[in-house]
Amino acid sequence: MLRADLQVQIVVCKLHVVAGTVSGMAGSTSMAARRELADELRRLRGGRRGAVVAADLGWSESKLSRIETARTGISDADLERLLDALAAPVGERIRLRDLADRGRARVWWAPYRSSVADPYDEYVAFEAEAVLMCEWEAQLVPGLLQTDEYAHAIIQTGADVHDPETVQRRTALRMARQSVLTRDPAPRLCVVLDEAVLRREVGGREVLRRQLQRLFDASRRPGVELQVMPFATGAHAALGEAFVIFEFEDRPAVVHSEALTGGQLRTKDTEVLVYRKAFADLRRRSLSVDETREVIARTGERLD
Template sequence: MVHVRQLDPSASPLEYFGFEARRLREAAGMTLEQLGKVIYCTGSLIGQVETAAKVPSRVFAEALDAAFMTDGFFSRLLGLVLRSQLPNWFQPYADMEAKAAFISTYQCQVVHGLLQTPEYAAALMAVEYPPDKVEELVAARMERQRILLRKQPPAVWVVLDEAVLLREVGGREVMRRQLTRLLAYRDDPWVNVQVLPFTAGVHTGLMGSFNLLRFEDDPDIYYSESYDEAHMTANSQVIRERSVAYARLQADALPVEESADLIARVLGERYGDRTDAVTPGRPPAEPSSPSTVPAARTSSTHSRCK
């Protein structure tokens, strides 16, 4: 007799998801294979999700909602599941980011996480994590990007060092798609991308990347990362100093239109001139199968959770 792992639904969002999926399947009198035929995936994959051995994708969650007519229950729960896969030290920031009305960020090494393509994110993650963990972290990062799909999304202002455009993360094709993604925000009213050119010389961002979050009713937040930890504070003096520093970075950076022109030029000259269409303000579509995201490509770039 095969032993089936019994989940504690109070242990984590992932175990609660698996527990509810199994409970509804058994209540419907369906085997794993029968449910698999309904939602177009293998019974083995369903079994892995039901035992919390695999993190489900959004496609999988939506398929369960359709199969069991649960009115979006699994789709809503998935956000908690994916958020729980983020490193513990990063989760407090992710919670605050999801509530922010205005997000300002300066990035000196990589594209900010809210604007990354899955392939670019996977290449970053693959430096420090095994393939199965990479899939989970990329899915969690794509879930973060859903705040850009809201009816009233946060205003996002991104200043990227020019080096970010030249650092080849994941290979030429990955960079081609990533820069195309950045160009897709050219006419987005909620997302503004500026490039800080090398010709700016010494500037106020030389200490490293940082984020500023502004809220409707709560104090502003300053956030930065070191190699193995994060620093987040609402200290008014820090906010004041970093806000002034960010304003100077914006002043030193190219205007939004000139920044887009530079991105397009680097895209054409360094990575080829093909531009795949990406909908402005929208994260790339997930895979059509109810599985997890594609395996990562390796890169020598530092990953982190930015």
């Protein structure tokens, strides 16, 4: 069982989401606004080299790059200097200032930022804004479908985790993220799991048994499509890498692939297409949704 203090952390984080629906929506909007501003600033720079613009402002090139890739917000003072340097038309400045203001809005997961790496902001924002998520996992149950005790068992083994408080806060945040599946309208979630995920006893047999029950229940939810890739399939197009394809209503898709030292984002059309084809191959080779549900149930029964 989870410790009482962890359960309290999870309840508190969920209350932030439920009681702060407006704040949660602002979190989604703020990241979208930051990316829109970044796109506009790159457009205004045109053919000028980033290194030259940064030098003119007395900035490092990396500072300008972080702003232009939406990895960080921008202060009012820096925005005005940058707009001057880019000779931004007067008529556009009001809209760009508004985007900058919205990009600095407080997001619902802000209290938990200190326990996770900076790029996590982008990942949570993608979840909040996506209309479709296609995920391949070869090792673990995806975070949006994990139980709290399963998540806790995973997080506490992280090589970058050094204290119980970080484990608690990361677990609480992961549980709070799951509210995205109950929003209106909810995104579609298509998941392909390697059969190994159903058998790896993360947290022990009882934890895995309850996790499998959660997966079985999730497979019955509208908008959730769960498939298992059986061992007998052999080689396939996504060996050695876990990834999520985030599809949006009004902008290009983004792929997030996971590694020990953090995730990597892929936004080039050619790269995204490779991952779409790989996911389509995974789905073709996997068990159907109904067959998957039966396999999950049988695997859980063996743990009783």
